[in-house]
Amino acid sequence: MTIVSRPADTGHVLRADAVDLVRDGRHLLQGISLTVSPGEHWALLGANGAGKSTLLGLLGAVTHPTRGVVEVLGRTLGRVDVRELRSYLGHVNPRHAPDGPLRVRDVVLTGLTNTAALVPRWTPGEQEAERADRLIAMLGMSHRAQATWPTLSQGERGRALIARALMPQPRLLLLDEPATGLDLAAREQLLASIDALRTRHSSLATVLVTHHLEELPATTTHSMLLREGRCLAAGPVVEVLTSELVSACFDHPVRIVRSDDGRWAARAQPVPVTMPHQTASPSAAVL
Numbered sequence: 001m002t003i004v005s006r007p008a009d010t011g012h013v014l015r016a017d018a019v020d021l022v023r024d025g026r027h028l029l030q031g032i033s034l035t036v037s038p039g040e041h042w043a044l045l046g047a048n049g050a051g052k053s054t055l056l057g058l059l060g061a062v063t064h065p066t067r068g069v070v071e072v073l074g075r076t077l078g079r080v081d082v083r084e085l086r087s088y089l090g091h092v093n094p095r096h097a098p099d100g101p102l103r104v105r106d107v108v109l110t111g112l113t114n115t116a117a118l119v120p121r122w123t124p125g126e127q128e129a130e131r132a133d134r135l136i137a138m139l140g141m142s143h144r145a146q147a148t149w150p151t152l153s154q155g156e157r158g159r160a161l162i163a164r165a166l167m168p169q170p171r172l173l174l175l176d177e178p179a180t181g182l183d184l185a186a187r188e189q190l191l192a193s194i195d196a197l198r199t200r201h202s203s204l205a206t207v208l209v210t211h212h213l214e215e216l217p218a219t220t221t222h223s224m225l226l227r228e229g230r231c232l233a234a235g236p237v238v239e240v241l242t243s244e245l246v247s248a249c250f251d252h253p254v255r256i257v258r259s260d261d262g263r264w265a266a267r268a269q270p271v272p273v274t275m276p277h278q279t280a281s282p283s284a285a286v287l
């Protein structure tokens, strides 16, 4: 299966230039610039409230910038029908809830119509049905294809939603905290599925939001660190996911370790704690 998409098949998948987003007089994003090319896999990291989901909303053509330019699949927001544009990209929201107790296969098929339920009197074509089955298999969900949504585990739902997002054959896949709430095994299976997907579809571009470096697939190529709505650093992971930059991003001293399998881990550095009736000193108690 090749991943193609109708709007502007060449050039950058995403481009944001000097983007501000202001709500109620408050800058939620300020001066954000970002270019994502085919085959790049970006991780968007930052503390709670840093603006990650807000930025993903812009990149997913859900919201518009207050200032600056956002191009999604070569189309400039503000000059296109965003509903149509959204149907060409895959957006995985772990909070997505199908309308009714749909079976996994039907949930995946709703990715074609970008709806929460199967559209009445709509039936998938033969090739579409085959693609749904292929994606379900690729995400390791064939044995659960006929299971209904309420009976799925969080991890199974996560994988079904990725298959759903891939139905329109997007060139761009947006993943908003896909590993949230997953146990260790489910998280590892999900990350392995994302790695396999990226390897199989070399021109696919992805942007993944997370708080935790442990939740980054090894195939991550680039990262942007957000702090209080501003970009602290952006570029190839080896340059951005450093102890110094990640500590500055989370305003907490951490040590970043990358293991042989390409995955990351963050360890908090001891922080001096001042006890009552004590002045801070290098020998003060540490947690």
Ligand SMILES: Nc1ncnc2c1ncn2[C@@H]1O[C@H](COP(=O)(O)OP(=O)(O)OP(=O)(O)O)[C@@H](O)[C@H]1O
Pocket (backbone or CB within 6 Å): 023, 024, 028, 046, 047, 048, 049, 050, 051, 052, 053, 054, 055, 211
């Ligand atoms: N529609 C809105 N109007 C006003 N403020 C908003 C709106 N949406 C989000 N915010 C605020 O913008 C800031 C950034 O929110 P956002 O959800 O993008 O952060 P985040 O980095 O995804 O956070 P988290 O890690 O907690 O999910 C927060 O302070 C949030 O309260």
